[in-house]
Amino acid sequence: MAIDKQQLLREHPDIKDFLDLKSTLWLNPGALANDQIWQHEQFTIEDIEAADADLHRYAPLLEKVFPETVKTHGIIESPLVRADKMGQILAEKENFSGHLLVKLDSELSVAGSIKARGGMYEVLKFAEKLALKNGIIADKDDDYTKLASPAARQLFSQYKVQVGSTGNLGLSIGITAAGLGFKAIVHMSADATQWKKDLLREKGAKVIEYTGDYNTAVAQGRKESDADPHSYFVDDEKSATLFLGYAVAALRMRKQLKDLGIKVDRDHPMFIYSPCGVGGSPAGVCYGMKILFGDAAHTFFVESTHCPSVGLGMATGLNEQISVKDVGIDGKTAADGLACGRPSGIAGRIMKPILAGDVTVDDAKLFDYMRLLHDTEDRIIEPSSCAAFAGPVMLYNTATGKKYMADHGLTPEIMKNSIHVAWATGGSKLPEATVKEYLNTHLD
Numbered sequence: 001m002a003i004d005k006q007q008l009l010r011e012h013p014d015i016k017d018f019l020d021l022k023s024t025l026w027l028n029p030g031a032l033a034n035d036q037i038w039q040h041e042q043f044t045i046e047d048i049e050a051a052d053a054d055l056h057r058y059a060p061l062l063e064k065v066f067p068e069t070v071k072t073h074g075i076i077e078s079p080l081v082r083a084d085k086m087g088q089i090l091a092e093k094e095n096f097s098g099h100l101l102v103k104l105d106s107e108l109s110v111a112g113s114i115k116a117r118g119g120m121y122e123v124l125k126f127a128e129k130l131a132l133k134n135g136i137i138a139d140k141d142d143d144y145t146k147l148a149s150p151a152a153r154q155l156f157s158q159y160k161v162q163v164g165s166t167g168n169l170g171l172s173i174g175i176t177a178a179g180l181g182f183k184a185i186v187h188m189s190a191d192a193t194q195w196k197k198d199l200l201r202e203k204g205a206k207v208i209e210y211t212g213d214y215n216t217a218v219a220q221g222r223k224e225s226d227a228d229p230h231s232y233f234v235d236d237e238k239s240a241t242l243f244l245g246y247a248v249a250a251l252r253m254r255k256q257l258k259d260l261g262i263k264v265d266r267d268h269p270m271f272i273y274s275p276c277g278v279g280g281s282p283a284g285v286c287y288g289m290k291i292l293f294g295d296a297a298h299t300f301f302v303e304s305t306h307c308p309s310v311g312l313g314m315a316t317g318l319n320e321q322i323s324v325k326d327v328g329i330d331g332k333t334a335a336d337g338l339a340c341g342r343p344s345g346i347a348g349r350i351m352k353p354i355l356a357g358d359v360t361v362d363d364a365k366l367f368d369y370m371r372l373l374h375d376t377e378d379r380i381i382e383p384s385s386c387a388a389f390a391g392p393v394m395l396y397n398t399a400t401g402k403k404y405m406a407d408h409g410l411t412p413e414i415m416k417n418s419i420h421v422a423w424a425t426g427g428s429k430l431p432e433a434t435v436k437e438y439l440n441t442h443l444d
């Protein structure tokens with residue numbers, strides 16, 4: 001679609017920083033108070049609980065296929081940890097106040113990223129459907145370890161599961177599908193790092209490499225899959241299953257907050273900062289948090305200054321009708337997980353009344369935050385995940401951030417009790433050498 005950049009800017013002056021590749025905090029004018037939100041939304045808390053119930057049903061199967069999940073009884077969940085030392089540094093240097101926590105999806109087993117939630121769920125659900133249809137299991141009360149039997153593997157081997165990815169979604173889908181016996185095919189964009197491709201091949205998935213971007217890889221993967229009746233395409237830009245799998249995080253987190261003795265209410269507001277590529281996983285996570293915590297939850301996406309796709313889509317209302325490339329933005333970033341130039345339409349529409357705002361961050365900062373987290377908390381997460389820390393920094397240090405707090409009655413007193421969750425979306429599978437290289441990366 002031809003887009004007149006100057007015309008667009010006249011109609012939507014709030015996209016100026018996005019167009020100028022400037023690190024910014026954009027506030028979402030479509031955000032509504034909690035009692036106004038849900039009449040506009042299609043998924044209910046029951047839908048999220050149903051996804052959680054599905055995952056409990058699949059747990060015995062996961063234990064069998066992926067022995068690393070035995071210690072958590074086939075439930076894949078990540079720790080929520082305090083990051084007080086890093087919070088202290090941000091308080092000294094960046095005017096931060098409140099409690100900093102990190103949700104370590106980087107440590108989710110099997111996939112090592114937030115994609116374990118939605119991605120594994122979607123593959124398992126497809127496997128369940130085939131197993132029911134072909135009599136591997138009689139009904140949903142049957143023994144799900146039968147999905148790991150030779151008969152089931154024989155059945156699954158007749159099907160392809162395909163996906164387009166910049167890396168982590170491919171890892172999640174590829175490892176899960178290949179583990180169950182499917183022919184797994186991952187269409188990888190040029191942004192994907194070599195080690196992710198190597199790992200996938202080692203796990204038995206076929207990796208097709210593209211010189212083009214994420215959207216090219218998805219389009220080609222979808223086309224090949226659609227032409228084959230024995231092929232299932234995991235569609236990050238459209239899938240409700242992926243979305244609900246991501247949203248389950250909120251149910252689990254409610255319990256974790258309780259276990260940590262952390263209250264979330266009007267006087268103890270919670271801010272969620274979720275690194276965002278196409279928008280699927282952060283939308284799922286933030287939707288779930290909002291449905292559970294209502295007005296006490298303030299949800300922000302964080303994107304690269306070189307790929308503000310969801311922000312641009314939401315600010316202009318064009319959603320998936322606009323790609324950053326349409327306005328001359330290159331989409332190139334060291335944060336492979338954020339390198340999606342055209343946003344998901346479902347994410348933009350669903351988040352319209354929910355999202356508080358969108359933060360953009362320069363690549364250089366990602367490595368600074370990575371070092372800071374490593375030095376203060378002794379944790380390693382990948383560059384894309386480090387984007388999350390730009391959230392609190394921009395909230396406390398920009399005019400728009402201050403306006404947001406003022407407009408929501410978030411006084412300095414209340415903010416002292418505020419909870420800030422940086423969603424660490426990936427990283428535990430990073431090879432040692434890559435970690436070293438990242439820790440020594442200094443951009444300007």
Ligand SMILES: *Cc1c(COP(=O)(O)O)cnc(C)c1O
Nearest residue numbers: 168277278279280281337425426
């Ligand atoms: C997938 C991913 C994101 C962003 O998720 P989208 O669903 O593409 O918006 C951010 N960081 C990491 C590490 C990811 O794997």
